[in-house]
Amino acid sequence: MLWIRGNFFIPDARILWVKPSVVFLKDYIEIHQIETIITTGPPHSLHLIGLQLKKQSNVKWIADFRDPWTTIGYHKELMLNEKSEKKHKELEKKVLDSADKIIVTSPTTKSEFSKLTSKPIEVITNGYDVEKVTKTELDEKFSIAHIGSFLSDRNPRILWKALKELVKENKEFAADFQLKLIGKVSKDVLETIDEFKLTKFVTNLGYLSHDEAVVHQRTSQVLLLIEIDSEETRCIIPGKLFEYMVSDRPIIAIGPKASDFEEIIKETNTGQFFTYDEKWKLKEAIFAQYQLYKQNNLKVYPVGLQYYSRKNLTEKLVKTCLE
Numbered sequence: 001m002l003w004i005r006g007n008f009f010i011p012d013a014r015i016l017w018v019k020p021s022v023v024f025l026k027d028y029i030e031i032h033q034i035e036t037i038i039t040t041g042p043p044h045s046l047h048l049i050g051l052q053l054k055k056q057s058n059v060k061w062i063a064d065f066r067d068p069w070t071t072i073g074y075h076k077e078l079m080l081n082e083k084s085e086k087k088h089k090e091l092e093k094k095v096l097d098s099a100d101k102i103i104v105t106s107p108t109t110k111s112e113f114s115k116l117t118s119k120p121i122e123v124i125t126n127g128y129d130v131e132k133v134t135k136t137e138l139d140e141k142f143s144i145a146h147i148g149s150f151l152s153d154r155n156p157r158i159l160w161k162a163l164k165e166l167v168k169e170n171k172e173f174a175a176d177f178q179l180k181l182i183g184k185v186s187k188d189v190l191e192t193i194d195e196f197k198l199t200k201f202v203t204n205l206g207y208l209s210h211d212e213a214v215v216h217q218r219t220s221q222v223l224l225l226i227e228i229d230s231e232e233t234r235c236i237i238p239g240k241l242f243e244y245m246v247s248d249r250p251i252i253a254i255g256p257k258a259s260d261f262e263e264i265i266k267e268t269n270t271g272q273f274f275t276y277d278e279k280w281k282l283k284e285a286i287f288a289q290y291q292l293y294k295q296n297n298l299k300v301y302p303v304g305l306q307y308y309s310r311k312n313l314t315e316k317l318v319k320t321c322l323e
Contacts, residue, residue: 006078010087011044011069018045022052029057036321038103040064042072047095054098062321063099066126068109073232092116101320106260108235122320125264127310128242136219141178142293144252144286145220147213148240150181152188154226156254158276160196162283166290167201173290177201182208182216217247221293222286227255229276237261242308245270250289250300254282270302 009015028034037059039050047063054061069075069092070085080088096102096117103122104110110121167174179193181204193199208216217223223244227233234256241261244251251271255262262273274282292298306312 002077003079006080007084010084011048011091012042014043014045015048018048018052021049022056025049025053026056029053029059034059036060036062038062038064038321040066041069042067044069044091044095047099048091051095051098054100060321061099062101062103063095064103065109065113066105068104068112068235071109071112071232071235073228073230073236076232101323103317103320106235106237107263108258108260112235122316124313124316124320125237125308126239126242127308127313128246128305129310130246131214136215139178139180139219139221141221142173142176142290143178143180143220144222144224145180145182145216146224146226147182147217147244148238149183150185150189150226152186153228155186155189155192156226156276157192158274158279158282159224159226159254160192160198162279162286163198163201164196165283166287167198170287172294173287174201176290176293178203180205180216180220182206182213214243214247217243217249220249221298222289223247223249223251223271225251225253225255225261225271227253227259227261229256231256234259237264241265245302245305245308248300248302250298252282252285252289264308268302268304268308270300270305 005013037050037053039046041047050061050063053059070088093116096113096119099119101120101122102113103124104113105125107123110123113121167177179198179202181202184207185204193202225238225241225244227236227238237260241264245268251265253261253265253271253273254276255273257275265271265273272285289298
């Protein structure tokens with residue numbers, strides 16, 4: 001089934017909506033005198049709709065890539081034959097060269113696309129909404145919370161090893177420590193946590209509503225952000241990073257070297273970033289945060305967060321459309 005999906009539905013399984021969409025939208029654009037359209041993908045079949053509309057009408061077209069195309073992590077798992085791989089790259093190139101402007105979510109994707117086209121490329125990341133949350137007290141425990149899906153390919157063994165050593169070496173740390181898991185957690189992650197004898201420290205809350213998750217973001221002592229350790233994920237900026245950033249709690253992030261979200265964390269002074277081979281630095285950082293917690297002084301001092309508000313990002317989008 002995966003082979004059929006990869007080689008017969010290019011660029012994706014929604015390819016069948018391209019022709020009827022173009023027929024409908026061509027008339028709609030003419031009747032309503034639409035001057036600018038934005039196609040957002042994935043699914044990248046949406047960009048093929050934009051490509052056809054650009055050919056058939058005098059409309060300005062902006063192609064918005066919320067994820068890359070042929071360099072996205074799962075692309076190599078589609079079991080593509082040589083002909084299908086070539087077609088993907090040809091369509092990607094055609095879209096990039098035909099759009100009037102291109103929007104991407106990360107500097108790495110901009111760099112990749114700049115090698116394929118001379119068209120102007122703008123970086124507009126995801127962002128955060130300002131949410132009204134009732135002021136609540138921080139957890140009494142030294143809680144490290146992961147909020148969101150915790151899947152097998154994001155299983156940070158260096159973190160579990162660092163925590164195992166900390167609870168073994170420091171009885172006071174062991175008495176205060178709590179690992180909060182909110183959202184879907186894979187069996188592999190839970191088994192690895194058990195392998196490192198950390199299960200007794202886990203509070204697995206499962207799926208919670210968005211409002212409940214936001215409360216835990218504000219009350220946990222430390223927030224945990226994990227990205228897959230691969231070349232393809234350097235450009236991925238997790239959406240929850242931005243909610244974490246405005247939660248007023250320090251972030252511990254683990255990801256691949258030269259990650260784009262590492263730069264955002266550093267620029268905004270909202271936490272610390274570690275690669276998958278920096279176990280000792282990670283362990284030292286966690287213990288340093290624990291010491292600040294014991295002094296009732298575990299705080300974060302962010303800067304420049306307003307740049308990532310969805311209001312400001314929307315203003316940037318509007319300017320991009322009007323230029």
